[in-house]
Amino acid sequence: xxxxxxxxxxxxxxxxxxxxxxxxxxxxxxxxxxxxxxxxxxxxxxxxxxxxxxxxxxxxxxxxxxxxxxxxxxxxxxxxxxxxxxxxxxxxxxxxxxxxxxxxxxxxxxxxxxxxxxxxxxxxxxxxxxxxx
Amino acid sequence: xxxxxxxxxxxxxxxxxxxxxxxxxxxxxxxxxxxxxxxxxxxxxxxxxxxxxxxxxxxxxxxxxxxxxxxxxxxxxxxxxxxxxxxxxxxxxxxxxxxxxxxxxxxxxxxxxxxxxxxxxxxxxxxxxxxxxxxxxxxxxxxxxxxxxxxxxxxxxxxxxxxxxxxxxxxxxxxxxxxxxxxxxxxxxxxxxxxxxxxxxxxxxxxxxxxxxxxxxxxxxxxxxxxxxxxxxxxxxxxxxxxxxxxxxxxxxxxxxxxxxxxxxxxxxxxxxxxxxxxxxxxxxxxxxxxxxxxxxxxxxxxxxxxxxxxxxxxxxxxxxxxxxxxxxxxxxxxxxxxxxxxxxxxxxxxxxxxxxxxxxxxxxxxxxxxxxxxxxxxxxxxxxxxxxxxxxxxxxxxxxxxxxxxxxxxxxxxxxxxxxxxxxxxxxxxxxxxxxxxxxxxxxxxxxxxxxxxxxxxxxxxxxxxxxxxxxxxxxxxxxxxxxxxxxxxxxxxxxxxxxxxxxxxxxxxxxxxxxxxxxxxxxxxxxxxxxxxxxxxxxxxxxxxxxxxxxxxxxxxxxxxxxxxxxxxxxxxxxxxxxxxxxxxxxxxxxxxxxxxxxxxxxxxxxxxxxxxxxxxxxxxxxxxxxxxxxxxxxxxxxxxxxxxxxxxxxxxxxxxxxxxxxxxxxxxxxxxxxxxxxxxxxxxxxxxxxxxxxxxxxxxxxxxxxxxxxxxxxxxxxxxxxxxxxxxxxxxxxxxx
Numbered sequence: 001x002x003x004x005x006x007x008x009x010x011x012x013x014x015x016x017x018x019x020x021x022x023x024x025x026x027x028x029x030x031x032x033x034x035x036x037x038x039x040x041x042x043x044x045x046x047x048x049x050x051x052x053x054x055x056x057x058x059x060x061x062x063x064x065x066x067x068x069x070x071x072x073x074x075x076x077x078x079x080x081x082x083x084x085x086x087x088x089x090x091x092x093x094x095x096x097x098x099x100x101x102x103x104x105x106x107x108x109x110x111x112x113x114x115x116x117x118x119x120x121x122x123x124x125x126x127x128x129x130x131x132x133x
Numbered sequence: 134x135x136x137x138x139x140x141x142x143x144x145x146x147x148x149x150x151x152x153x154x155x156x157x158x159x160x161x162x163x164x165x166x167x168x169x170x171x172x173x174x175x176x177x178x179x180x181x182x183x184x185x186x187x188x189x190x191x192x193x194x195x196x197x198x199x200x201x202x203x204x205x206x207x208x209x210x211x212x213x214x215x216x217x218x219x220x221x222x223x224x225x226x227x228x229x230x231x232x233x234x235x236x237x238x239x240x241x242x243x244x245x246x247x248x249x250x251x252x253x254x255x256x257x258x259x260x261x262x263x264x265x266x267x268x269x270x271x272x273x274x275x276x277x278x279x280x281x282x283x284x285x286x287x288x289x290x291x292x293x294x295x296x297x298x299x300x301x302x303x304x305x306x307x308x309x310x311x312x313x314x315x316x317x318x319x320x321x322x323x324x325x326x327x328x329x330x331x332x333x334x335x336x337x338x339x340x341x342x343x344x345x346x347x348x349x350x351x352x353x354x355x356x357x358x359x360x361x362x363x364x365x366x367x368x369x370x371x372x373x374x375x376x377x378x379x380x381x382x383x384x385x386x387x388x389x390x391x392x393x394x395x396x397x398x399x400x401x402x403x404x405x406x407x408x409x410x411x412x413x414x415x416x417x418x419x420x421x422x423x424x425x426x427x428x429x430x431x432x433x434x435x436x437x438x439x440x441x442x443x444x445x446x447x448x449x450x451x452x453x454x455x456x457x458x459x460x461x462x463x464x465x466x467x468x469x470x471x472x473x474x475x476x477x478x479x480x481x482x483x484x485x486x487x488x489x490x491x492x493x494x495x496x497x498x499x500x501x502x503x504x505x506x507x508x509x510x511x512x513x514x515x516x517x518x519x520x521x522x523x524x525x526x527x528x529x530x531x532x533x534x535x536x537x538x539x540x541x542x543x544x545x546x547x548x549x550x551x552x553x554x555x556x557x558x559x560x561x562x563x564x565x566x567x568x569x570x571x572x573x574x575x576x577x578x579x580x581x582x583x584x585x586x587x588x589x590x591x592x593x594x595x596x597x598x599x600x601x602x603x604x605x606x607x608x609x610x611x612x613x614x615x616x617x618x619x620x621x622x623x624x625x626x627x628x629x630x631x632x633x634x635x636x637x638x639x640x641x642x643x644x645x646x647x648x649x650x651x652x653x654x655x656x657x658x659x660x661x662x663x664x665x666x667x668x669x670x671x672x673x674x675x676x677x678x679x680x681x682x683x684x685x686x687x688x689x690x691x692x693x694x695x696x697x698x699x700x701x702x703x704x705x706x707x708x709x710x711x712x713x714x715x716x717x718x719x720x721x722x723x724x725x726x727x728x729x730x731x732x733x734x735x736x737x738x739x740x741x742x743x744x745x746x747x748x749x750x751x752x753x754x755x756x757x758x759x760x761x762x763x764x765x766x767x768x769x770x771x772x773x774x775x776x777x778x779x780x781x782x783x784x785x786x787x788x789x790x791x792x793x794x795x796x797x798x799x800x801x802x803x804x805x806x807x808x809x810x811x812x813x814x815x816x817x818x819x820x821x822x823x824x825x826x827x828x829x830x831x832x833x834x835x836x837x838x839x840x841x842x843x844x845x846x847x848x849x850x851x852x853x854x855x856x857x858x859x860x861x862x863x864x865x866x867x868x869x870x871x872x873x
Contacts, residue, residue, distance in 0.1 A: 016649050022656040029665060060645050089648035091695060112648040112688045116656040117663070 009052040011035040013043035040064025059088040083126040174233030185215025194259030235424025254333025331357040339436035394489040402426040416461030557594040572607035576619035693825040709862040711746035725762040741780040748861025760826040761790040769794030791852035797845040806831040
């Protein structure tokens with residue numbers, strides 16, 4: 001199929017340059033096409049412009065935090081169903097967890113606690129599940 | 134000293150005019166009429182040719198020196214009363230009746246050697262003269278000062294004899310014609326060790342006593358006896374004496390056997406009767422009391438008091454009040470006195486009945502209560518927390534300084550007001566808390582409120598609209614199973630709230646900032662090991678693996694620290710769900726086996742098959758099992774055995790995790806659950822560990838209302854047990870979960 005052969009796109013919204021580099025390299029090596037954004041505002045702009053297949057969002061970021069970014073993406077027609085991984089080192093409080101849990105398809109993981117291989121596997125699963133819908 | 138009382142017929146053997154209008158009568162002393170110097174008697178004339186409303190009896194001081202003489206001398210001024218005219222009209226050789234002797238205040242004994250000051254007014258000199266005339270052995274070693282107050286010097290009697298005796302014995306003698314004043318108190322005397330005897334008319338006694346008291350003479354060393362204790366209307370007092378002399382009278386028996394102190398006096402206050410309790414309380418026998426007024430054991434109150442008391446008595450009004458008296462042995466006691474008049478059929482007062490209730494102990498208790506109250510007040514005033522008490526009408530009865538300070542109000546703006554009118558109470562969302570839901574109102578219904586000191590639930594809004602978060606403890610005040618009010622202790626927790634906020638922010642920041650570089654290391658190491666940038670040599674791979682492992686430990690340490698901070702701050706969420714313990718253990722064992730299989734360890738599981746679902750927070754309990762099982766595997770050598778058992782014991786679910794590993798050293802037993810502690814034997818074997826696992830386990834078990842304990846032997850193994858109540862964990866709202 002046409003869609004299946006096309007490279008999947010991922011938007012990584014991450015202000016830590018080192019982590020961004022690791023993620024970009026890994027996702028690229030796994031046949032993803034990677035868009036990068038270093039803050040929430042840029043993330044929103046790229047997301048609405050490029051309509052990636054998956055977005056990873058950090059929470060603590062300059063200009064606009066990740067939760068706010070997610071809220072704004074969800075307001076968009078396209079953005080309503082795009083899979084989002086909240087990829088952060090912040091221990092979310094219960095309000096955030098509730099917010100993320102309510103927002104399917106979105107997932108919450110602590111960066112330090114997840115292997116990058118497992119993250120890729122989760123991302124691939126999400127992208128594939130979403131495309132079959 | 135007991136002095137017997139007699140009523141005897143005696144003969145008048147002499148009558149002498151010894152000063153202007155002052156007579157001495159000498160009576161024959163019956164051999165069985167024994168008396169001491171200073172006492173007096175009653176003289177009853179057989180008839181009253183001259184009418185006298187006060188009757189045919191009068192009291193006279195005995196001016197004779199002692200019972201050793203064969204005569205009794207009495208001195209009196211001729212006031213031309215019917216009685217005295219009748220007495221003087223009796224010829225020598227006539228028979229009269231005497232009763233007595235009475236009075237014991239001035240009886241001297243050899244036991245004391247204190248200095249004596251005798252102050253006499255008018256015929257009050259008689260008992261003193263009697264003492265001075267006494268056999269010298271009784272008073273030889275005592276220094277005596279005599280002060281004689283004569284309002285009418287021309288009528289002074291015995292002056293010559295007094296001068297003679299005092300000069301002979303070198304006793305100071307002051308013959309005063311004016312009023313007694315402080316100048317007349319001899320300067321040389323030691324006020325503390327001198328006994329003052331005062332005798333004379335009641336008005337003179339009261340006046341002299343007040344002068345002495347105002348000049349630092351202790352009430353304890355002043356003894357007084359009112360002279361002219363005479364009269365008792367024969368016709369009226371007869372009724373009482375008749376009553377008292379009838380042994381078959383049931384009323385008298387009741388009085389005799391009463392448990393209360395009961396005294397009956399004539400209308401002038403002279404004791405006619407005292408029951409046994411009264412004798413026991415005062416220490417005086419009936420004989421000693423008879424003819425005395427209750428001043429014998431009283432007299433410690435102010436002259437004003439007695440004046441008022443007597444005024445009341447004379448009006449025929451009852452008296453009720455506390456009075457301080459002195460027992461014969463000198464011990465003071467406080468009594469609740471009740472004095473009521475006894476009236477005859479014509480409504481005339483013929484005597485008094487007095488009851489006394491020894492309230493010394495009650496007074497003592499009252500003093501203790503006052504002391505306690507003062508301490509409590511001081512305590513309440515000095516504590517930094519606000520304290521407010523209300524009565525059942527919800528009105529404020531007390532507010533301490535801190536409360537006033539925090540509410541920015543003065544005590545008089547608070548006391549007596551309803552709390553709801555003074556300060557508003559709102560919840561975290563600013564919603565007004567209805568009056569009957571306020572902690573104090575709830576306390577009046579018997580419930581105690583105790584709000585968190587960190588996480589605010591309540592805010593007070595002052596009159597100036599400023600508000601502050603408070604921690605409240607409100608409890609009912611219960612007296613004899615009745616709620617009589619409520620107390621609220623509150624504290625301004627603005628600072629705590631602020632610090633807690635800062636702590637949360639620090640945790641967020643630390644978790645984020647510490648973890649980010651660790652994440653970078655983790656991921657790049659993983660990519661290197663994965664061969665993402667080319668295959669590594671075996672050495673390169675080993676080194677990278679070491680970096681990766683160390684980094685993982687660091688991440689685990691950060692996670693543990695964060696978890697502990699969360700639990701300690703009380704912000705952890707406890708979210709119990711009905712949980713199947715079998716599934717829970719299975720999940721853990723799967724994870725444990727990854728490690729135990731590497732060390733070829735055997736894992737044995739024994740779970741009671743019929744366990745019901747138990748309401749626990751699986752995330753927290755998994756953390757407990759996981760820590761204990763991972764420790765068991767980690768600290769047990771290859772080929773060892775790990776045993777997990779779960780069973781119900783009474784009201785608890787008990788879990789057991791045992792191993793046959795290295796064990797815990799005896800000296801480390803008390804520190805096993807301490808933060809950052811690692812066993813000495815373990816550190817040598819395994820450097821990988823944070824020392825936080827068991828601390829976290831204990832903290833979680835504590836939060837779940839359970840217990841944890843262990844047994845261990847070095848080199849043989851360790852068994853940990855922990856119990857959780859079968860009724861499960863209690864849900865707790867918080868704002869953080871554990872991080873895994």
